Amino acid sequence: MDFLGNWFFWAISSTILFGIHALLYLKLINDGVDRLTTQVVLAGIVSFFAAIAVALGEGNIADDLTGFLLVSALQGALFFASTATRLDALQSGVPSHVLFPLLKISGPLVVLISVIVFQEETFLKSPQNITGMIITLGATWVLVQWRPTKGAGNRGIQFALLAMLFGAGAILASRYVYVNDVDIFAFMLVSSLTQVLLAIVFMIVSGKRANVVSFRSGLQSGFILGVLSFAGFASFLLAIRYGDLARVAAINTLYVLIPIILATILYRETGQEGFTFRKQVAVILSLVGVILLK
Numbered sequence: 001m002d003f004l005g006n007w008f009f010w011a012i013s014s015t016i017l018f019g020i021h022a023l024l025y026l027k028l029i030n031d032g033v034d035r036l037t038t039q040v041v042l043a044g045i046v047s048f049f050a051a052i053a054v055a056l057g058e059g060n061i062a063d064d065l066t067g068f069l070l071v072s073a074l075q076g077a078l079f080f081a082s083t084a085t086r087l088d089a090l091q092s093g094v095p096s097h098v099l100f101p102l103l104k105i106s107g108p109l110v111v112l113i114s115v116i117v118f119q120e121e122t123f124l125k126s127p128q129n130i131t132g133m134i135i136t137l138g139a140t141w142v143l144v145q146w147r148p149t150k151g152a153g154n155r156g157i158q159f160a161l162l163a164m165l166f167g168a169g170a171i172l173a174s175r176y177v178y179v180n181d182v183d184i185f186a187f188m189l190v191s192s193l194t195q196v197l198l199a200i201v202f203m204i205v206s207g208k209r210a211n212v213v214s215f216r217s218g219l220q221s222g223f224i225l226g227v228l229s230f231a232g233f234a235s236f237l238l239a240i241r242y243g244d245l246a247r248v249a250a251i252n253t254l255y256v257l258i259p260i261i262l263a264t265i266l267y268r269e270t271g272q273e274g275f276t277f278r279k280q281v282a283v284i285l286s287l288v289g290v291i292l293l294k
Contacts, residue, residue, distance in 0.1 A: 007243025010235045011251045017232030019258025021225060025083075026096055026259055028221045035087055036203045038222040039080070043195035045226025046233065050192060053185035068180070072187045075173035076194030082166035084202075085159045092156030100256035102160045106168035107253030113172060114246040135285050171252075175245050177237050184237040188230070 029035060089099050177187055239248045 005242055007239045007241075007248065008251075010239035011243065011248045014232050014235035014239055015252050015255045016258070017228055017235060018252065019255035021228040021232055022100070022255060023259040023262050024221070024225060024228070025087075026090070028217070028225075029087055029090060031217070033217040033221050036199050036206070037219065038225065039083065039199040040196055040203070041219055041222025042226040042229055043076075043080075043192045043199065045223055046192035046230045047189055047196060049227075049230045050185045050189035054183060054189055057183060057185060064180075068176070068182060068187075069190060071173055071176040072190035073194045075170050075176075075187070076191035077198060078166050078170040078173060079191065080195045080198045082163050082170055085166060086163040089156050089159035089163060092159055094156035094160055097260055099160050099163075100260050102157075103164050103167060104253045104256045106164045106171065107250045109164075109168045110171050110249035111246045113168075114175075114244070114249070135288050171245070171249050174237060174240055178240045178245065181241075184234060184241065187237065188233055191233075 025038075028038065086099065086103065090096070174187075176182070177184055236248070236252060239252070
């Protein structure tokens with residue numbers, strides 16, 4: 001099946017899976033599910049499936065084991081930090097229709113670093129790629145609405161920007177898979193185990209005890225989110241392996257459209273608008289951008 005080696009197939013798959021994951025996470029946190037319990041179970045499920053894949057596979061773990069462990073652990077820590085600050089932004093009053101477009105900026109940031117630092121010059125040699133990138137940036141500008149609801153001050157926006165930067169860092173760390181041709185499941189295993197450890201540490205340090213209902217909901221939702229996270233993460237790493245980071249990152253950050261659109265349709269946040277003309281334009285621009293980036 002030729003599509004299994006097609007970077008675009010995996011990039012689109014990871015975008016859809018991450019979008020559904022983000023929507024469910026948003027809904028669960030709004031419903032009061034314990035976030036640390038959810039994160040422990042989520043990362044634990046990813047670790048479990050990744051460990052099975054490593055045991056059954058025959059992939060190359062790494063020639064430089066120390067470097068592999070450091071980079072994969074760093075990726076896990078950055079992803080954990082991105083998730084935590086994203087939730088802090090939401091709990092500080094930043095609505096999703098402001099937060100997710102800000103997170104989308106990580107895509108152009110990764111593209112810029114890939115071209116300048118990692119010299120992925122093939123991206124710049126294609127006018128089609130450049131046009132697609134400009135159009136996706138235009139979609140971000142259309143979506144961002146700097147009219148935060150009451151209570152969403154500078155602190156919430158700062159959390160959102162930190163989440164964007166941590167997310168960009170996690171994407172860049174994932175480039176290690178492409179450069180060193182390592183087993184993606186071994187990379188996922190170390191990354192997710194790092195997230196489990198960090199979540200447990202934060203749970204102990206915070207000293208908070210979730211009530212029984214919140215804890216049980218965290219276990220159930222963590223399992224569902226873990227399956228989605230495993231599939232999305234694996235698809236993303238496969239996209240990087242078969243393609244270049246700049247184009248994959250540009251497409252992948254479009255996952256934010258899924259929670260923005262579906263959150264509008266399924267339920268309303270405070271200050272949330274309907275599926276306005278502005279959002280329709282952003283969706284059309286994003287789709288055009290994806291077609292050009294392909």
